[in-house]
Ligand SMILES: NC(=O)C1=CN([C@@H]2O[C@H](COP(=O)(O)OP(=O)(O)OC[C@H]3O[C@@H](n4cnc5c(N)ncnc54)[C@H](OP(=O)(O)O)[C@@H]3O)[C@@H](O)[C@H]2O)C=CC1
C-alpha cells in the first residue's frame with residue numbers, strides 16, 4: 001500500500017463491492033455516483049493541520065473524537081478560554097491517554113502551520129475572532145454568526161449589529177446534502193444550527209418540488225441538554241432539567257430567521273413557520289415533528305416517495321420504512337439523520353419526523369463533512385462510524 005495514503009476503503013458501486021487502495025484521486029476521477037465507506041484508516045504522512053477553536057466545549061470535543069480517526073487531518077492547535085493552559089486530559093478525563101496539544105488562549109495561538117480551523121465558540125465572540133484570522137485559512141464556523149445573510153435580521157435576532165459583515169456575505173451555508181457544490185469551493189462555511197438541520201433536510205426538497213404549501217408549517221423540536229453547551233448555567237443544572245420538560249424561546253427562538261431564510265430560498269417565496277423548541281432530559285439527541293399542508297393534488301405518499309428518491313444515494317440521511325418512527329437512539333453518536341412521513345388525521349396534512357444527534361449531524365459531524373469537501377476529500381471521510389446503541 002502507498003504509505004502516503006494508508007487508507008482502506010470499500011466502494012459500493014452499482015451493487016458491487018470491491019476493495020480499493022488508492023483514494024481521493026480515484027474518487028475524483030469517477031463520474032459514477034458511489035458510496036464510499038472507510039473501514040479502517042491511519043494518518044497519511046503529511047496530514048492537513050487543523051485547529052479547533054473552543055476545543056474545551058462539547059462540539060470541540062466531538063470534533064476531536066472524529067478527527068482522531070481521520071486519515072487526512074491532524075489536530076495541531078486547540079484553544080479554550082477559562083481552561084486555556086490546561087492539558088486536554090485534565091479538561092476531558094476520557095482523553096487522558098490521547099496525545100493532543102495543550103489548550104491555549106486564542107490570543108496566544110500560532111496559526112503559522114495551521115491549514116484549516118473549526119470555530120466552536122459562542123456566537124457574538126466568533127465574528128471578532130474569525131475577522132482576525134489569516135485569510136489563507138479554510139474555516140468552518142459552528143456558531144450562528146455567519147448563517148444569516150441579511151444584516152438587519154442578524155441585528156434583530158441577535159440583539160447587536162454584526163461586526164464582520166464582509167465575511168457574513170462571503171460565508172456559504174453548510175447544509176451539506178443541499179449545498180455541497182458551493183461548499184466545495186468555499187473558504188468560510190457557516191455550519192447550520194442543530195434545530196435547522198433537522199427541519200431543513202426534509203423541508204427543502206419538498207418546497208423545491210412544490211409538494212407542500214408555504215403556510216401552516218408547524219414545528220415542535222426537542223433537544224438534548226448538550227445543545228446548550230458545557231459552560232455552567234443555572235437553567236441547565238441537573239435539578240432543573242432532569243425528570244421534566246419545558247419549551248423555551250416560544251415564537252422568538254433565534255433559529256426562526258435561519259429556518260425561514262433557507263425555506264424561503266427553497267420555495268423562491270417568503271415562508272414563515274411556527275417553531276417551538278423544547279428541552280428534553282437527555283444528554284444528546286434532537287427530534288423535530290413538522291406538521292405540513294399538502295399542495296393541491298399531492299398525497300402523503302408523494303412526499304414520502306420524493307424524499308426517498310432525493311436521499312437515496314446519501315450515506316447519512318435515511319427515509320425509514322412506512323410506519324417506523326425515527327428515534328434519537330438510532331442516530332446517537334453518528335452523523336445520521338432519520339426521517340419519516342406520516343398521514344395526519346386532519347385531511348390534507350402530513351406529519352414529518354426527523355432525528356439527529358445534535359452534536360454530530362447538528363454540529364461537529366456536519367462541520368467535518370463540510371471541511372472534507374472544502375479540502376477535496378470524500379465528504380464522509382472519518383464519519384462512517386456506526387451509531388452508539390443502546
Ligand atoms: N452544542 C450543540 O449541540 C451545538 C452548538 N452549536 C454552536 O457551536 C458553538 C460551540 O458550542 P458548544 O461546543 O456547545 O459550546 P461550549 O459552551 O460547550 O464551548 C464553548 C467553547 O468556547 C470557548 N469560549 C467561550 N467563550 C470564549 C471567548 N470569549 N473567547 C474564546 N473562547 C471562548 C470555551 O472555552 P472554556 O471552556 O475555556 O470556557 C469552550 O471551549 C456555539 O456557537 C453553539 O451555539 C451549534 C450546533 C449545535
Ligand SMILES: CC(=O)N[C@@H](CCC(=O)OP(=O)(O)O)C(=O)O
Pocket residue numbers: 123142143144192193194195223224225226227228229255277279
Ligand atoms: C438546548 C439549547 O439551548 N440549544 C441551543 C441551540 C444550539 C445551537 O444549535 O445553537 P447555535 O445556533 O448557536 O449553533 C439554543 O436553543 O440556543
